[in-house]
Amino acid sequence: MAVVRRVRDLARAALPRSVGERLPAAPPQEVTELLHDKRFQRAVALAAEEQGRVEEEVWAEVKGYLHEMSAAHDERASQGWARMGDWFLRAYDVLVDEDQMQQLRKVDRAHSLALAFSHRSYLDGMVIPNVLMARRFSPTYTFGGANLNLPVIGSFASRTGLIFIRRSTQEIPVYRLALRSYIRQMVKNKRNLAWSIEGGRTRTGKLRPPVHGILKYLTDTVQGEGEGDPFGEDAPDVQVVPVSVVYDQLHEVSLMTEEARGANKTPEDWRWLVRFARLQRNRLGRAYLTVGEPFSLRERMDELAAEGVTGHQAVERVALDISHRLNRATPVTTTAIVSLALLGADRALTVDEVLETVEPLAAYIEARQWPVAGAADLRDRSTIRRALAELTQSGVLTAYDQGTEPVWKIGDDQHLVAAFYRNTVIHILVERAIGELALLTVSELEPGAELPPGGELQVGWEEAKRMRDLLKFEFFFPSRAGFEEELRTELRLLVGEGVTEMTPVRARELLVTARPHLAHLVLRPFLDAYLVVADRLADHGDGPVDEKDLLADSLAVGQQWALQRRVASEESISLELFRTALALARHKGLLEAGEGVGSAREAFAAELRDTLRRVNIIGEIAGDTVTVGHPEPEPREQQGRQERV
Template identity: 55%
Template sequence: MTTEAYGATKRPEDFRFLIRLARQQGERLGRAYLDFGEPLPLRKRLEELRALQKTSESGASTEIERIALDVEHRINRATPVTPTAVVSLALLGADRSLSISEVLATVRPLASYIAARNWTVAGAADLTNRSTIRWTLHQLVASGVVSVYDAGTEPVWGIGAEQHLVAAFYRNAAIHIVVDRAIAETALLAAVEDAEASVEGLVQPTAVRDEALRLRELLKFEFLFSARAQFEKELTDEVRLIGRVDDTRKAAHAADVRGLLEKADVLLAHLVLRPFLDAYHIVADRLAAYDDESFDEDAFLAECLEVGKQWELQRRIASAESRSMELFKTALRLARHRELVDGVDGPDIARRRREFADEIATAVRRVNAIAELARTC
């Protein structure tokens, strides 16, 4: 999986592949949990959607898509958080080896956030317990995803060589519970920056909402978001969890809102959004520099892989996870959606591609600023 994501040719899934796969199943790796989401009354939901369709101006039928989203949201809500996902999130976010105390320093406030959101933890595991985290680290070492160095004063654990994408697979099992929080943090910082540059110095609630919606639009091919009205409600809930806010409908001084971020128990934007935004940044940067009349997707993606490796070596991206073919393809899908790739003529295409790159670069800068806040506060 890792080599293919970095551009290698996919190996055929033939009989030899099946034999290798069967042999890999010989060892027990964790537990399987079965749970059921909230039931979906299909007949009632279809009637509601058809009634909405009659009042819609678009005329396009979206019943199947809306039902699928409803089902997926219920699956997400029923999916418990696993210790493996949380530990992978901590290690990927640091992208360096950590002692168990350093892992716990990230996991414990995250566990408090998970409890505040009323998300269940698989097996009722205590994510703040040192033994639970140590056992999880040992399991990840046994699976080859994490490596441990124990010849010094204390053991330290880090993502193994070429294992970032495998660790990301584990992390993504829980990423749906933290993406709204990550967007809320980034939107607050964006609104603070705008307010600090204004005469009034006030953060308007609409500015936070609009920035969150822009990020939602930017990442809509990566994450399964709620409908807009529900998303805005959840955004308000997330802001209240970040810090004490008397009334989210009123403007607040920029210094007070920045203080919310500085005093937050946990900041997640860099842990959640940075791998995706870094990958998008590579694609947008290369697209802005692209001047051929015809677009060769294979050649373009190959260049993105090469530049991604360069940026990794220069530490312009935080992790090897971001130089992934899958992430590049999704970023290119977004660019196509914005009509920045195929069959595009006109003198403004170069300008619009630069604006796209600038938009993502700004989001990356803000997420990196939140990473610095998390490190120093």
């Protein structure tokens, strides 16, 4: 009850003395301006005409939507929200790069900011406003899901700049018109806007594919009047700012991992909010807010137009650009590195064994100039030991100290939690892991093998491109030219000079002497999950597939494979990973029934088995002790006869 009273009192303290409406009787400035804007009036009239409806009826609908989504910045409410945010964040010390903030404030003085943030926690909605408010940025209006518009606190939040929007609006064209117009008016008035580019919290720790809704409305705004666009001249511009928020640990991760194993999502209501608030009583370390390089949205759209990229393709390119910048801005946490080491071993390790795995990773991170959260020294024994202790205290790891020295391992049913933390850093390791597989492919070439015009080196490039295509729904890759440049950088780190030719012997030498080896640590969990889905898909032959049933079957068989050690870790048994595999299969045209599709499904599974074979070879070179069996499948008819027996 103390938590309920605390939240209630904080909300009431910030609300006006009499609460009748969500917002004061006088609507916010942007709503008033829109309702009197001639261009907006023409847009509403046009919408009524296109839908064959009475204009007054459409106007009533528009006003209702504007009232629903409108927000204001009331000083008293904002101060109360900041206090409540501090209380919700009591599990963390929030670390901010003050030099970045100082530079961003200069941009804030001259431009409207569009803050596109990564979304790992509900706490993001507390961290970002509090950090900006404490540093006297212009008021920021943040888009949030209408599912969080709870009684009392929703009214409170709308007075602090929180704009509640609906997720599914495909069948509500008038709502989309109202939202698009509201966003344009906000930008015209130089308001700062913030939204999650992912559209919701990640369930895996790494960035989700970007959602284009808000970004599409922003690009419409900065492009001004276009064909069929009722808006006119003087289109405003915004500076897009990627904002990364990452945490040492999160209380809510365990709930998200339960959903990844098939549990129903807990609805956001007052009961959920009280439980969430109670979780924050226990300290979990630090939260880190960093920003990526800002860019002018209008200039970026003009650059793309000059390249012949327009419309939805241009929006997609900008969204991917934001995602890349977010990844680049996300710092490496000690928690992520320790989780990577222990997940890769999947057995108990001493602190010296953890350091042995982490040391080459730290050297690699330093060489690639990736930021480290809190400027931590990843080679420092006390730093690693503290991370082990904190992960043990939260239950992610278990420790045993009754022998000659303490050892730590991933706790029972905690693999997905540890994977969440590891995945916050996984984006910096993917190209290196793919490069290892490319080298291995070259090393396996037989003497006298027929080679493409580019020789052995071209064989490696083609393998890297194949892996990029296989994993393109899982990770954000740069353009093909950018991807090749990343791989060249990795080869320079291995060889110490530019690479103009390669032989199987040289490729093998590079693999054996390389440090660190990453393919088995980084790629195996995802490829194992893909193979589960591919195997279940191949079981359908040429027949139809029900996607929901396929996912359920994959969960069941995946658990069996985990028990049989046919997958390396339980973290691969995840609906989130299975859904990505399903998206890849759909892209390959493998979900529709048809003559010959069964053979294509079998080929997909075979490709994954062979890829995993090579990933396991990298693990063997690295001295990996995890043994995984990926036996060749029995003929489907024979398999069926055995089951009937």
